Amino acid sequence: MPELPEVETTLRGIRPLINHKIIKSIIIREPRLRWPVPSSLTTKLPGLTVQGVTRRGKYLLIDTGKGSLIIHLGMSGNLRVISTKVAPNKHDHVDIVFDNNRCLRFRDPRRFGCILWTESPPEQHSLLKNLGPEPLGSNFDGGYLYQLSRGRKVAVKQFIMNSKVVVGIGNIYASESLFSSGIRPTIAAGRISKQRYQQLSDSIKQVIGAAIGKGGTTLRDFKDANGKPGYFKQELKVYGKQGQACKTCDTPIKLIRQGQRATYYCSKCQV
C-alpha cells in the first residue's frame, strides 16, 4: 500500500485530528508486528499529549514530549482516526485512544509495519539515523546522486530504492520516475552522467509531488485517514502496464525482475 505519497497523505489526514489531543489509553490487540509493539506503552502513553506529528521517510513520528511513537505502515498498513464505537476489524491491531472518544486505529493485514517507542530524539533511532535525504528536499539533486553513485555497480533502480541513498522511493515511483527521465532501470548506477541524474532527481520530485497532490496511488484498497482513495493510479505511465502501448512511442511496456521486484519500462524511450 504505502509509498511516500501515501504516507504523506496519511500524515496530512491524521495530524489535524490528533495534534494536541490527550491520549487516554492504548489498546494492543495484536503486538506481533514486524517488531513487537512494546507492552510498556499501556502504562506510558495515558495522560500524554500529542505535541506534533511528522514524517521521516516512510516513518511517521508522533511526539508526546516524553517520547515519540515511530510508526511504519509496511506493505499493507493504514491509519485512520475514527470513533471508538466503530468495532475493530480482524487486522485492526492497535488503537491509540484519545479523550474525545476518537482513536487512531492501525490496521495492517500483513503485519510488516511497526509501532515503536523512543525516548531519545527519533532521528537518533537506529531505524532512522542512516536514512538518506528526503526526495523533495533541496539537498537531494543530480549532483548528490552522481557523487554517491560513483563506483557502484548496482542497477540504478535498486540504487534509488535504497533508503540510505534517498528515502521514500518505492517500487511504483521508481519505475515511474525512471520512465519519466528516460533512464533504463538496469543501467549500473555508477555509469550514469551527472546530467542524467539531474533529470532523474527532477523526475522523482515531479512524480512524488504529483502523487501527493492526488492523494497517493490506490492499487488495492489504500484509503487515506478519512477513508478516501488516492487518485494517482490513473497517472501511472508504466507501472503494472506490461504489454500495453507506451504512452510516448507505442512500444509495448516490458516487465522484468530486479531483486525479486517487478520493474516496468519502455525499451525504446528508456536507454
Add this chain to the structure above:
DNA sequence: CAACGGACCTGCCTGC
C-alpha cells in the same frame, strides 16, 4: 563496504 537472498505475513488472483 557493496551486493544479494532470505525473512517477516496475509490476501488475492490465476490456473489446474
Add this chain to the structure above:
DNA sequence: TGCAGGCAGGTCCGTT
C-alpha cells in the same frame, strides 16, 4: 468449487 502456487505498494538483517 477447491486448492496450490505465485505475487503484492517495504526494508531489515545476515551472509558472501
